[in-house]
Amino acid sequence: METTVVETGTEGKVWGGGNRPLKASYGKMMMWFFIVSDALTFSGFLASYGFSRFKFIDSWPIADEVFTHVPFVHGNFPMYYVAFMTFILIFSSVTMVLAVDAGHQMKKIKVILYMFLTIIGGLIFVGSQAWEWKTFIKGDYGAVETNGGRILQFVDTDGNRVALADIAGESTQREAHTRSNGIWYETDEETLSTYTLDDIKAGFAANDNLLIRTQYLTEDGEKTVLSREESIAKLNSDGKLIVEGANLIRNEYGSPLFADFFFFITGFHGFHVFSGVVINIIIFFNVIIGTYERRGHYEMVEKVGLYWHFVDLVWVFVFTFFYLV
Amino acid sequence: MGHEHKLEIFRGLLKFKSNVSKIWGVFIVLSIVTIIEVALGIYKPAFLVEGRFLAMKYLNWIFIILTLFKAYYITWDFMHMRDETKGLRRAVVWTAVFLICYLVLIVLLEGDYIYEVYKNNHIKFNF
Incomplete structure (x- = not known):
């Protein structure tokens, strides 16, 4: 590369070009700015949820009474299953960051293993969310x-x-x-x-x-x-x-808006998890065929890692504002 | 490219020998916080539900503060914001924090206003 670049004598000076004040590659920086814009989208959704909730503050459904089911078990278990989903997502974040760390040390086998675990975690989460939707739509008492x-x-x-x-x-x-x-x-x-x-x-x-x-x-x-x-x-x-049960128009748990926001926010988040899993799978196969080994660095793993952690970050907020508060 | 990581969390209270051990340390911190949240959400201690600060239950304040705490560690340690330059960090964090605070403030105030209108005026819920 060096041989093709014309030297201008201003290298290293702030306005001379070739200076990288943020010390981050183009791709990584753009991933960060994409995450900022996506974070604003999600906060728009959560803020409008807050708006509707404040508007009907004296008649909003109580989340503990809505989400009380755990697969394969009968009984009343508020929150347990959502807490489990939260742990799955945090844990898949951990395996993702371990994959990034292994990538820094150029350990291909470890990257493959950790990426694989991350994908499994993501699939369990999406599956759990589908089950959660099914239970919500089917309804409880009527x-x-x-x-x-x-x-x-x-x-x-x-x-x-x-x-x-x-x-x-x-x-x-x-x-x-x-x-x-x-x-x-x-x-x-x-x-x-x-x-x-x-x-x-x-x-x-x-x-x-x-x-x-x-x-x-x-x-x-x-x-x-x-x-x-x-x-x-x-x-x-x-x-x-x-x-x-519940759909976009009627909702046995209370205000129809509650169901609308539930479908919209967890649906949009679930779509992010799904696309995260797809991107992870693509990178996973790239790691296996040695693309990044030949490139000399595993920065792509780091970039999808950023996206994956962001999905986890959003879930932390959805969990709080939908299920806890 | 060097990949130096800052290996301290809690302002140096907890120091780790390697990046991997720091990752597990942060995972344990996040798990403990999540367990506290879920436990509070299930038991809902009466004194936290009754008391209010700025028109919101203490319990909800605790949930929101713990959430921001978790968000900080996910961003700083899992997304390696701790190791980025000050410029990148501020470009991302300040922009988002400012815009989100502004949006949430105006939208929630408006929601509360509409609630008051329904409650105190002659306009009733009719849609």
Whole structure:
């Protein structure tokens, strides 16, 4: 390279060119600036989540009551699975930084091993997130939506949640119209709920132990539970439709915005993890075929490492603002 | 290219012999902080939930401070910000911190204002 560059006599001077005040390569610096812009994107999402939450501060769902499941285990375990996901991601960050360190020492075998572990960690995380989405979409106890778009949930007198299936007797819900049933002139209609509103109303009236829990928070940060008379009146006057699970429009856990932000923020983060895994796999194979060995340095590993750590960094914030605060 | 690493964390309180041992040290620090967060999130001690500072529960302040603590160590030690020049460090960190603080401040104030309007005025939730 040296032989092709014309010397100007100003090398090393600040404005003379060839001076690198930040002492970082072009690629690494641009990765840093990309990370800044991506960090601003994520903070935009999290700030708008904060906006909606402050707007509905007295009726926002309590995350501990929403995310209570652990795969293969029945019961109520708030937060455990998310904590596990956080550990997986931090640990894959550790193996990534170990790969970078091994790259500095030009130890190819170690780089391969640590990159491999990082990819596995990333895959476990994405898989866990998919499972988390599935559980969230499927729903838990079910709820009734009011005319005003608010959610009514059911509890017994001890304050334990009660599922729709335990309230209603035999379901009187009709069959869904489908084109395959010969109703050729109609498009398939929306999914019907398992029970009709009248099933729930009848079941609710028949069981004196049942109460209604509204979206609104009391002074102590618990959801407000109505008295028996208020509950019956509320359900009969305001109840409009049954909600099971969550999508972008309806959400049995509370405000639909909560579900929207959940899908959007964890989805965007999950997409980052996914693309991080793909980039890691590409670099992993480059390491195996010896590209960086021939190049004389493993800076590419360092650059994808920066991206991977950034994904971990974002998760730390998502974890706090979605699940803890 | 030399790859010198600064091997101290907590302002020199903890010194490590090699970069690898520093990485494991930081991992242990981050794990402890995460365990504290999860434990507080599950048990929610009453005195932390009741007390408030600047209209926010003590518990939430603790979560946010611990999060920033974790973010610092991820950036400084995993992303090697500690070893970059002052210029690069400031270009990245100051820009992001300033813009994020500004955005969060105006957006949260506006959210709180709308909440007050719904609560105290005749305009009610209707969409």
